[in-house]
Amino acid sequence: MRTIRSRPGRSAWILLAVLLGIFIALAVYQPDQALWLLASAVGVAIILWVRLRAVQLEITESVVRAKQGWYLPEKQAARSEIRAIHYFPSVISFHGPDRKPIMKIAPNWTMRQMLEVADELGVPLYDHRRWLGLRKVSTGRLVNHPAPSHPVR
Numbered sequence: 020m021r022t023i024r025s026r027p028g029r030s031a032w033i034l035l036a037v038l039l040g041i042f043i044a045l046a047v048y049q050p051d052q053a054l055w056l057l058a059s060a061v062g063v064a065i066i067l068w069v070r071l072r073a074v075q076l077e078i079t080e081s082v083v084r085a086k087q088g089w090y091l092p093e094k095q096a097a098r099s100e101i102r103a104i105h106y107f108p109s110v111i112s113f114h115g116p117d118r119k120p121i122m123k124i125a126p127n128w129t130m131r132q133m134l135e136v137a138d139e140l141g142v143p144l145y146d147h148r149r150w151l152g153l154r155k156v157s158t159g160r161l162v163n164h165p166a167p168s169h170p171v172r
Contacts, residue, residue: 021139025074025127038063074127078139083113085124096122104137105159106130107147130162137163 042060046053070088077084084095096113100121103114111133112120128136130146137144145159 020080021078023076023078023128023132023136025071026129026132071127076124076128076132076136078136083122083136083140085122087125087127094122094124098140101140101142103142104133104140104144105147106133106144106162134163 038060042056046056073086073089075086077086078098081098082095083098083101084093086093096115100115101113102116102118105112105114105120106126109126110123111126111128112124113122115121133144143164144162146162147156147159149156
């Protein structure tokens, strides 16, 4: 069994840098409230850590299971039924043999993590995001294609 935990993506790190800049600017211009700013920054970090800790993707011999939080029900799909993974800006979908989605999950995992999942499952991964994930396109770009299990002649 392999477990893949969620990580903050590039946009989360940019948002964190902007918030850190705001905290530093407020601490410089209003030093009497620096303690409250520090406490709120630590509180936000703890909340984000707890939220990210609950999100994980488990790959076993028979199923792929997505746990998307403490309070949301887990979703699962048979590993043998998954033929492709499509990464959209607002959803990650696992497609079956009939090219229809058999499991849809929130995009809590980075593209690099989904590449690892696609390699583990031996299926192609398609990226439907453009402009850093701000725009969705209907035709996905093939990110990886697994090596065939038989020799190609």
